Amino acid sequence: VVWHRARGVNPIDVYPFLLPYSENSGHLLASANILLTRDEVLRSAKGTIAQAIASRYSVRQFLPTRIDEEAVHQAMAIASKSPSVCNRQGFRVHEIRDAQRIREALLIQGGSSGFLEAVPLLLVVSTKAPVFFGLYERNQPFVDGGLYAMSLMLAFHYLGWATCPLNWCASPGKDRHFRRAFSFPDDELIVMFLAVGQMPEQLLVPASRRLRHVMRPSLL
Numbered sequence: 001v002v003w004h005r006a007r008g009v010n011p012i013d014v015y016p017f018l019l020p021y022s023e024n025s026g027h028l029l030a031s032a033n034i035l036l037t038r039d040e041v042l043r044s045a046k047g048t049i050a051q052a053i054a055s056r057y058s059v060r061q062f063l064p065t066r067i068d069e070e071a072v073h074q075a076m077a078i079a080s081k082s083p084s085v086c087n088r089q090g091f092r093v094h095e096i097r098d099a100q101r102i103r104e105a106l107l108i109q110g111g112s113s114g115f116l117e118a119v120p121l122l123l124v125v126s127t128k129a130p131v132f133f134g135l136y137e138r139n140q141p142f143v144d145g146g147l148y149a150m151s152l153m154l155a156f157h158y159l160g161w162a163t164c165p166l167n168w169c170a171s172p173g174k175d176r177h178f179r180r181a182f183s184f185p186d187d188e189l190i191v192m193f194l195a196v197g198q199m200p201e202q203l204l205v206p207a208s209r210r211l212r213h214v215m216r217p218s219l220l
Contacts, residue, residue, distance in 0.1 A: 067196055167193075
């Protein structure tokens with residue numbers, strides 16, 4: 001809204017043009033930010049599984065608090081229960097802790113320009129390619145890695161840490177660039193990056209309404 005007003009544009013004027021492109025006509029108008037407190041988020045994280053999932057948000061505001069190794073190991077231990085094809089457990093996690101190296105990695109990733117300086121810990125979630133076989137399993141590393149990444153985010157949430165998933169839909173050139181810059185193992189497929197940190201006492205999170213079609217099954 002501030003951006004539009006500074007340019008003499010009333011956001012209300014553009015809604016009629018955008019609404020026909022939205023499958024859910026109320027979706028755009030309902031999107032906004034929610035102001036939360038750290039205490040209420042942490043209480044929900046320790047509640048029922050439904051409360052924990054509902055209270056996990058992608059956070060882009062972090063305190064400079066250091067996340068100790070034990071917290072990372074705890075989260076990984078919880079997430080290790082994630083399912084994987086034939087129980088092969090090919091998922092791996094790599095830590096980047098140095099502030100300058102985090103900045104370098106996120107500049108390559110390219111999707112965090114508004115908060116990359118605030119990220120105290122960056123994780124790279126990957127899967128070991130050799131545990132998969134043949135072209136028919138070409139998608140499985142990302143299925144297994146995605147399941148593990150979600151479990152890892154919920155584990156950090158339960159332990160009181162905030163996360164923000166950062167996609168790695170990278171071109172081959174970008175992928176090679178990152179691998180060279182960080183000596184990343186050749187036999188691992190990068191699934192995603194994950195920013196981890198302590199949330200401030202108050203934080204703004206996106207209040208995006210869930211689309212109706214993802215909340216009910218289709219009949220086959």
